[in-house]
Amino acid sequence: MIVSLSAHSQCADVSPRGLINDDSLMSDLYALADDMMQGRRTGTRGAAMARQYVAARFTEIGLQPVARDDYFHPFDYPKVGSDISGVNVLGVVPGDGFSGRFIVVTAHYDHLGKQGGRVFNGADDNASGVAAMLALAASIKQQPLPYSVLFLATDAEEKGLYGAKAFVESPPVSLDQIVANLNLDMLGQGKHRYKLYISGAGSHPAFEQLIDDTEALGTLCIIKGHRDVRRGYVNRRNNYRQASDHGAFLRHDIPYLFVGVAEHGTYHTDEDSAESIPPAFYQAATEASLILLRKMANITFTPRQVREDVP
Numbered sequence: 001m002i003v004s005l006s007a008h009s010q011c012a013d014v015s016p017r018g019l020i021n022d023d024s025l026m027s028d029l030y031a032l033a034d035d036m037m038q039g040r041r042t043g044t045r046g047a048a049m050a051r052q053y054v055a056a057r058f059t060e061i062g063l064q065p066v067a068r069d070d071y072f073h074p075f076d077y078p079k080v081g082s083d084i085s086g087v088n089v090l091g092v093v094p095g096d097g098f099s100g101r102f103i104v105v106t107a108h109y110d111h112l113g114k115q116g117g118r119v120f121n122g123a124d125d126n127a128s129g130v131a132a133m134l135a136l137a138a139s140i141k142q143q144p145l146p147y148s149v150l151f152l153a154t155d156a157e158e159k160g161l162y163g164a165k166a167f168v169e170s171p172p173v174s175l176d177q178i179v180a181n182l183n184l185d186m187l188g189q190g191k192h193r194y195k196l197y198i199s200g201a202g203s204h205p206a207f208e209q210l211i212d213d214t215e216a217l218g219t220l221c222i223i224k225g226h227r228d229v230r231r232g233y234v235n236r237r238n239n240y241r242q243a244s245d246h247g248a249f250l251r252h253d254i255p256y257l258f259v260g261v262a263e264h265g266t267y268h269t270d271e272d273s274a275e276s277i278p279p280a281f282y283q284a285a286t287e288a289s290l291i292l293l294r295k296m297a298n299i300t301f302t303p304r305q306v307r308e309d310v311p
């Protein structure tokens, strides 16, 4: 039998380098994607349990609350006829250089809940991003960056990025102090392709190089852009501004990078379970996100210009 060394098989050869705590990563993934969380639909008991879990982990890791006594930032968002509320969860690791400037790491914790008696656990979408964010928080807490890092688990993303929009519309620190957004949405389901996609390279002059450096240091294949499943090709130009929470930051001209796998067969189905996530790929994707974040902090972000209100 001839084994071909295609690009695909090279991509599949992932071997994480032990930069993060794999046991915590996997236990956070499994906990958030457990049936007990009932699919984490905004406004449900399952979503409340999920954010209690995230807050308890923030406490364990040692994140500081921002502008409140706890990590919870409730918000309302408009729905026809009535306001519905969601709750973001956020905490910070102060920087040891430019502590007044913030990189915001986002991952939405809400998902679709139950449909027709079946629980949509949303393991990849987006328990994987939240668990990865917790791994990044633990690492940054151990070894802080020059910039402060604000970790934001958003609610109501699936309904229209409402948690992220609420954050940027009413931020707990001045918007001008926020220098960049790193958005993690669907890091786990690398099966079949074993490729991680990063879009937003064009949103800051230093990001193209940052992604190249990250690929060189990590252990998996990184594609710039995002794979458009419907069109069947990698779209490097479309910035997928509405695809996930980074869209809310982009609207305010904040540079962003969006990390995630391509849409896949279990996307928004009841088969998106923790068991279906290949651990080595997921761990390597989380490591790549950590490398990206650490390298991002080497960039000198010039403070955003305060825009004068035009009468």
Ligand SMILES: [Zn+2]
Binding pocket: 108, 125, 126, 157, 185, 186, 244
């Ligand atoms: Zn998502």
